[in-house]
Amino acid sequence: MNDIKITTKEQLIHAIDQGTHMDVDMGAIAASSSKHEVLALLAIAKITTSIKQKQADFLQHAIRPGDRWAHLEIIEKIGAGGFGSVYKAFDRILQAEVAVKFLNSHSRLHISEDEFLQEARLMATVRNPHVLAIHGAATDQGVSGYWSDYLNGEVLYDRILSTGLNQDEQIGIINQLTQAVKATHECAVVHGDIKSLNVMLQPNRGAILLDFGSSRHGAQDLKPGEATQASPMAMAPEQFEGAGNSQPADVFALGLLFAEILLGQHPLIDVDEGQVKRHMTDLASGAIDLGVPKAWQSLIATMLSPQAEQRPTIQQVSAQVTRIQQAPLKQAKRMTLVLSFALLIGITVLSLYNNWRIRQAQQQTQTINDIIAQSFLSITPYEDGRSVKLVDGLKLANELILTDPVLSEETKKDLAIQLLTTHQALSDDVHVLSLAEQVLGMPGLSEQQLMQVHLLLGRYHAQQQQFELTSEHLNRVLSIPAEEPEAHDLHLSALAMLIQDHISTERFAEIGPLMDQLNELKEHSTGDPEVLAQMAYVEGQYHSRKFARQQSHEAYYRAATYYQQQHHENHHSVLTSLSAGSTQLTLSDDVESRNQGIEELMALIPRMNHVLGPNHIGTIKTKSNLGLGLIMAGRAKEALEVLQSNEAAVHEKVGEFSIANLRGQKIYVAWALQDSGQTDAAEEAFRTILELVSTHHPSDHHSRLRAAIDLLHFYRETERFNPAGPLVNESLSHAQQWFGEDSRLYLEIKAIGIWLGYLQAHPEALAQMRMLHTQFVELFGVEDHQTLSVADDIRKMELGEK
Amino acid sequence: MHPLSTTMRLIDGFKAGHSTASNGLMDMFGPILLKWAHGRVPHHARNHLETRDLVQDTLALAFKNHDQLKADNPGAFFCYLRQIFLNQVKQELRKNKLFQVALTTQFTHDERMAYEEDLHAMMAYDAAIDQLSEAEKHVVIMRLEFGMSHQEIAELTDRKSPDAARVYFKRAVNKLAKIMAKDHED
Numbered sequence: 001m002n003d004i005k006i007t008t009k010e011q012l013i014h015a016i017d018q019g020t021h022m023d024v025d026m027g028a029i030a031a032s033s034s035k036h037e038v039l040a041l042l043a044i045a046k047i048t049t050s051i052k053q054k055q056a057d058f059l060q061h062a063i064r065p066g067d068r069w070a071h072l073e074i075i076e077k078i079g080a081g082g083f084g085s086v087y088k089a090f091d092r093i094l095q096a097e098v099a100v101k102f103l104n105s106h107s108r109l110h111i112s113e114d115e116f117l118q119e120a121r122l123m124a125t126v127r128n129p130h131v132l133a134i135h136g137a138a139t140d141q142g143v144s145g146y147w148s149d150y151l152n153g154e155v156l157y158d159r160i161l162s163t164g165l166n167q168d169e170q171i172g173i174i175n176q177l178t179q180a181v182k183a184t185h186e187c188a189v190v191h192g193d194i195k196s197l198n199v200m201l202q203p204n205r206g207a208i209l210l211d212f213g214s215s216r217h218g219a220q221d222l223k224p225g226e227a228t229q230a231s232p233m234a235m236a237p238e239q240f241e242g243a244g245n246s247q248p249a250d251v252f253a254l255g256l257l258f259a260e261i262l263l264g265q266h267p268l269i270d271v272d273e274g275q276v277k278r279h280m281t282d283l284a285s286g287a288i289d290l291g292v293p294k295a296w297q298s299l300i301a302t303m304l305s306p307q308a309e310q311r312p313t314i315q316q317v318s319a320q321v322t323r324i325q326q327a328p329l330k331q332a333k334r335m336t337l338v339l340s341f342a343l344l345i346g347i348t349v350l351s352l353y354n355n356w357r358i359r360q361a362q363q364q365t366q367t368i369n370d371i372i373a374q375s376f377l378s379i380t381p382y383e384d385g386r387s388v389k390l391v392d393g394l395k396l397a398n399e400l401i402l403t404d405p406v407l408s409e410e411t412k413k414d415l416a417i418q419l420l421t422t423h424q425a426l427s428d429d430v431h432v433l434s435l436a437e438q439v440l441g442m443p444g445l446s447e448q449q450l451m452q453v454h455l456l457l458g459r460y461h462a463q464q465q466q467f468e469l470t471s472e473h474l475n476r477v478l479s480i481p482a483e484e485p486e487a488h489d490l491h492l493s494a495l496a497m498l499i500q501d502h503i504s505t506e507r508f509a510e511i512g513p514l515m516d517q518l519n520e521l522k523e524h525s526t527g528d529p530e531v532l533a534q535m536a537y538v539e540g541q542y543h544s545r546k547f548a549r550q551q552s553h554e555a556y557y558r559a560a561t562y563y564q565q566q567h568h569e570n571h572h573s574v575l576t577s578l579s580a581g582s583t584q585l586t587l588s589d590d591v592e593s594r595n596q597g598i599e600e601l602m603a604l605i606p607r608m609n610h611v612l613g614p615n616h617i618g619t620i621k622t623k624s625n626l627g628l629g630l631i632m633a634g635r636a637k638e639a640l641e642v643l644q645s646n647e648a649a650v651h652e653k654v655g656e657f658s659i660a661n662l663r664g665q666k667i668y669v670a671w672a673l674q675d676s677g678q679t680d681a682a683e684e685a686f687r688t689i690l691e692l693v694s695t696h697h698p699s700d701h702h703s704r705l706r707a708a709i710d711l712l713h714f715y716r717e718t719e720r721f722n723p724a725g726p727l728v729n730e731s732l733s734h735a736q737q738w739f740g741e742d743s744r745l746y747l748e749i750k751a752i753g754i755w756l757g758y759l760q761a762h763p764e765a766l767a768q769m770r771m772l773h774t775q776f777v778e779l780f781g782v783e784d785h786q787t788l789s790v791a792d793d794i795r796k797m798e799l800g801e802k
Numbered sequence: 803m804h805p806l807s808t809t810m811r812l813i814d815g816f817k818a819g820h821s822t823a824s825n826g827l828m829d830m831f832g833p834i835l836l837k838w839a840h841g842r843v844p845h846h847a848r849n850h851l852e853t854r855d856l857v858q859d860t861l862a863l864a865f866k867n868h869d870q871l872k873a874d875n876p877g878a879f880f881c882y883l884r885q886i887f888l889n890q891v892k893q894e895l896r897k898n899k900l901f902q903v904a905l906t907t908q909f910t911h912d913e914r915m916a917y918e919e920d921l922h923a924m925m926a927y928d929a930a931i932d933q934l935s936e937a938e939k940h941v942v943i944m945r946l947e948f949g950m951s952h953q954e955i956a957e958l959t960d961r962k963s964p965d966a967a968r969v970y971f972k973r974a975v976n977k978l979a980k981i982m983a984k985d986h987e988d
Contacts, residue, residue, distance in 0.1 A: 013972050013979075017945070036983035040930075043923050044979060048946045050920075051841030 009033040009041065016045050019052060066570065066612035070138040072100055072147060075568060088150055090567065091135065098135060100147040120146035123212045128183035130176040132200075132210045151210075153202035156261075160196060164264050171325055173199075173207045174258055178321045180209040181254055182314045185247050192245035194253035195234040196260055237306050248308035251317060255303025262296055296324065402438075413442050417452050432460050451477045451490045458497055467501055474498045488524040489531045495521065496538040503541050509780065515542055533562035533573065540580060547785050549588040553597075556581030570611040572618050579604055579622040586629025594633050601626040620649050627668045636675035643669045657696040659703050662689050667710055679718055686711040701738040705731060705745045712752045721760055728753040742779060744786065747772065751790055758797055766797045813879055816865070824865045827879075832861060835883050838948050842884075843891060856894065860887040876958040877940025880948060888928065930981040938974035945971050 006012050007028035015022045022045065029038050065087075067074045072089040078099065079086040091098045103116040120137035123146075127133070137146035156173070159165065165173065177199065184191055191212060198211040236243075236252035243249070260266045299320045305311045312320070402412060416439045420432070439445070439453050458473035477494035480487075495518045502511050518535060525531055536559035543552035560577035567573065582604060585597025601622060608619040623646040630639035643665060650665045670685035690707040697703055708731040715724035728749060735746035751772055758765035773794060776787040796802070812830065815823025836857045843853050863886050931939055941959060944950045952964035952971070961967045 009976075010972075013975050016975060017968065017972060034983060036986055037979045040979040040982035040986065041975070043982065044927060044946070044975065047923060047927050051838075051947055052949065054841040054843070 009038065012038065012041050012045075016041065016048065019048070066572070066608075066610075066616060069100070069145065070136075072098065073572070074100070075570070089147065090571070091147065094135060097150040098147040099150045100145050102145040116144055117146065119212055122187075122189045123148070125187045126184050126189055128180055129205060130180035130208055131183055132208055132212075149208075151200045151202050151208060153200045153205075153208075155197060156199035156201055156207065157196035159201055160260060160264055165261060170261050173201070173261055175321055175325060176207040177209060177254065177257065178314070178318045180207070181250060182318050184209070185250070185314045190245045190247055191250050191253075193234060194250055194257055196257060196266075199257075236308065238308055243308075246308065247314065248311045251303050251311045251314060252305075252308075254314075254317070255300050255311075258296065258300050258303070299324065409442075409444070413439070413445060413449060416442065417449055417456075420453065420456055432456070436460075447480050448484065448487050448490065451480050451482075451487060451494075455490055455494055455497075458494065462497060462501060467504070470501050471498065474501070482524070485524060485526040488521055489526055489528055492518065492521050492525055492531050492535060496534045499538050499542060503545055511542060511545075515539075529562040529566035533559045533566065533577070536562060537577060537580075540577075540584070544584055549584045549593065552584040553581045556584065570607075572612055572616065575604065575608050575612060576618040576621070579608070579618060579625060583622075583625040583629065586625065587632055591633075594629065598626065598629045598633060601629060615649050615652065620646060621664070624650070624665045624668055627665075627672065631668060631671050631675055634675070636672045640669065640672040640676055643672055657692055659693070659697055659700060662693050662696075663703055663706060667707075670710070670714075674714060674717070683711075683714060683718075683720070686714050701734070702745070705735055705738070705749070708734075709745070709748060709752070712749065716752055716755055716759075719759055721756060724756050728756065744780070747775060747779075748786060751786075751793065755793055758793075759802065766794070769794050769797060810875070813874070813876070828861055828865070831879070831883060832857070834948060835860065835887070838884070839887055841947065842888065856887060856890050859890055863890075875940070875960075877944055877955075878936065881936075881940055881943055884943060884947070926982055926985060927978075930978050930985060933981050934974060934978060938970075938977060941967065941971050942974045942978060946975075 006015060006022050006024045009029060009032065012022065012024065012029065024038070024042065026038070065074055065076050069089070071092050073092065075088040075090060075097070077085060078088050086099055086101045089098050089100045090096075117137050117139070120134050123132065124134040124137075132148050132151070134146055134148045138144070177194075181191065181194065189212070191209065193211060194209070198209065200208045200210055202208055234253040234256060236249040239245075239249055256267065299312075299317065302310070302312055303317060402416065416435075420435050420439055436453055436457050440450075445453075454473045454476040458470050458477065461467075461469040461473065474494045474497055478491060478498075482488045482491045495514060499511055499514050499518065502514065518538070522535065536555050540552045540556035540559060543549075543555055556577050560574045560581065563571055563573040563577055579601065582597045582600035585593045586601065588594050588597065605619065605622055605626065608616065608622055612619050614620075623642055627639045627643035627646070630636070630642060646665065647669075650661050655661060666685065666689050670682050670689065673679075673685055674682035686707075690704070690711050693700065693704050693707045708727060712724060712727060712731070715721070715727070731749045732746065732753065735743060735749055739745050751769070754762075754765050754768045754772060757768070769790060773787065773790045776784065776790050780787055782788075812823045812826045816827055836854065839853050839857050839860075843856070860883060864883055931942065934942065937959070941955055944955050944958065945952070950958075952967040955971070956962070956964050956967040959967065961970065
């Protein structure tokens with residue numbers, strides 16, 4: 001932010017107008033203006049800055065694409081209406097895109113949060129393929145919402161206006177909407193706003209009735225003074241007189257919709273908005289000729305009766321719709337029977353068989369949905385600490401599944417594993433272990449199911465950094481022979497995780513064979529983009545560890561492409577893979593690649609800020625990586641700026657004392673300080689990191705030694721021998737104790753110790769370094785980056801360089 | 803921002819008692835008010851006041867008596883909502899025993915002083931705003947508190963151009979500072 005030197009009152013008012021920061025020269029300004037007025041202007045500036053700051057804080061918390069809400073990832077806003085805004089989101093439990101509707105803050109005037117969630121509960125009770133299915137409801141981060149199927153079809157209103165409907169489509173849609181309203185009324189729910197704008201035509205599913213924003217239980221009536229939320233073009237005559245929503249009013253609106261479908265336009269399309277009430281009454285009294293096909297005339301006329309009690313019930317409408325439909329069908333059936341009786345039997349048998357299978361599948365899906373919806377709804381709305389509540393829901397769902405009398409044992413096993421997967425993905429709660437044990441205790445688990453459970457346990461232990469247990473479970477997965485392509489995918493995932501595990505613990509020697517195995521298995525994969533992405537990501541990490549920056553960059557970018565295929569271009573996995581790839585370039589030795597990487601990250605950050613938000617871990621990490629890239633490019637001051645601007649977000653998101661902060665952001669800041677010549681501040685930073693890692697992560701020996709090595713490198717480069725000596729000895733002793741004398745960490749510390757000896761003219765230094773080089777070659781090979789680094793040290797020693 | 807004609811039509815409709823107009827106004831002003839309100843709740847009171855609830859109450863009060871609304875332009879409507887909200891905050895803080903207890907027991911001396919200082923400055927500012935002419939008040943509030951552009955203000959206050967709105971705004975701020983200075987001297 002550029003501060004402006006303000007010397008006049010006019011400049012001060014201009015700065016207030018523009019909201020810019022100000023640096024006031026009081027001496028200059030007081031010469032031409034009253035001191036009290038200047039102080040008053042400064043007070044105004046302070047107040048307005050404070051207002052804007054607080055507003056900005058609030059806006060940061062508003063829901064935006066890339067945010068997480070409950071277990072959903074918000075993708076984009078797709079609409080607003082009724083009481084809420086609707087967003088497209090990704091449901092990590094269902095692994096599907098959903099539509100989530102949030103209650104608008106200003107809508108609380110009309111309905112309370114509970115009433116809003118009641119809308120979800122009502123909708124959840126209606127189970128019909130032509131009614132929008134609700135998957136859950138929650139209150140998270142102070143915002144209430146519920147989520148349902150994501151539909152991307154065409155709105156009936158638009159379809160009627162654009163291409164129109166043919167006769168088969170008209171009848172199909174009328175039938176489907178009748179079934180939808182029938183299912184709604186049978187659950188004692190009134191829709192309240194049936195119109196073509198609230199119907200979506202979805203390929204393969206037909207018409208789907210949406211937006212129960214005006215719905216209520218039939219038994220309830222409007223509160224005194226409350227008006228219906230129905231649109232005037234779908235209101236029954238009595239509603240113009242103040243009556244509330246009711247089943248007869250729904251039938252009236254459905255009658256109008258039938259007419260619109262058959263006529264290709266709303267019967268009152270040309271009527272002025274102010275005249276709707278009068279025309280609606282005329283229409284209901286039969287004064288307006290609808291002009292619909294004869295077969296439908298009488299049904300629609302009765303549905304539009306001016307007196308609510310004279311209208312048919314939805315059951316009667318349904319029966320009449322069926323009768324009208326069957327008239328031509330009966331003829332067709334007779335014709336078919338005469339022409340090809342045998343063929344018909346064949347088709348019928350096939351169709352019956354298919355129907356039976358579909359019904360079986362539908363029943364099972366229905367049961368599963370019911371169980372999950374029931375378990376989630378029974379614990380909503382979530383309060384703060386939603387993960388605990390979510391875990392409660394998952395536990396409940398598990399119990400319900402296990403005790404369900406209808407589900408087959410096979411389905412129970414599948415569902416229990418599915419829930420375990422969800423549970424593990426959402427929470428590191430120890431309950432994962434007991435759930436897993438429960439699943440492992442289920443009789444007759446298939447090999448593939450066993451693999452799934454062990455894979456999940458491997459992932460769980462990896463999260464807990466219990467690497468031995470991680471390896472144990474992943475090796476169990478790999479020990480089970482894979483025959484089906486899906487089982488190969490599980491092997492691939494296990495291998496990918498095992499490699500990540502080895503990279504994390506710097507066990508590089510075993511990675512090569514595992515990578516070979518991974519490449520072999522690739523051929524047998526099902527081609528699931530998620531698995532391919534996972535593999536590509538691991539390849540990126542692997543090449544990164546080998547300092548093959550370009551290959552690593554390509555692998556990460558490949559991962560991004562696969563993730564994009566699986567999700568969408570702004571999915572966090574896509575963006576973080578791109579970020580990891582570009583970071584590799586910034587670390588490259590080649591100046592051009594480095595600059596390219598920096599440019600890529602600089603271009604990516606605004607996108608991540610926009611899509612994921614500035615406080616998303618991916619955005620934070622990318623900024624840290626940009627800081628690192630700038631350090632590598634010798635632009636330490638810029639790096640320091642980027643890193644320091646990221647500090648608060650890092651603390652908030654990953655915690656001030658987390659390893660991610662201490663071993664990432666904080667180390668980068670220390671390096672940037674060192675490279676920008678602030679050596680005392682840098683030393684303080686390195687020492688603090690070591691202290692914090694030792695205090696807050698006493699059992700993370702790897703991180704502790706890495707922090708010590710960073711400080712030792714600093715001592716080495718700044719030739720601070722006094723504090724370096726004791727730290728080398730202490731670290732060597734720890735490395736020997738924790739990882740052994742053949743470990744990379746031990747040998748790396750030893751190399752620093754020898755170099756420090758060389759700088760202090762130790763006569764044995766060169767010989768010691770040569771011996772160490774031999775050890776490195778034996779253990780890690782000639783091409784290993786640290787072997788090469790030691791070789792370089794030897795070269796410098798021979799030439800007497802520093 | 804909706805065109806001036808829409809806003810005016812909705813305000814007129816609301817004053818005439820049309821419920822669709824009040825819904826339209828809520829849709830239009832609700833989010834703006836909520837954003838603004840987050841800027842106006844005193845910092846130290848934020849844990850004790852639920853801004854969304856206060857905004858909800860404000861809108862409920864604002865739309866309760868349509869025949870009492872004096873506002874005849876969008877700027878006046880903003881001021882009307884703003885005033886109701888600020889009264890709500892004051893009332894809530896007075897009523898909120900938890901906050902009173904926190905102020906005396908949980909806040910450190912420095913926090914209490916900072917709160918008092920902020921409150922005092924804000925009161926002086928609000929008192930001075932009330933002494934501006936209606937038109938000046940609207941422009942200052944729309945610009946400084948609601949963060950509207952001069953283009954929007956020009957449209958909503960029927961001024962010829964953004965530049966005209968800017969000049970008017972700067973004069974009003976100058977006047978505001980003079981009033982605050984005079985109040986202080988008095």
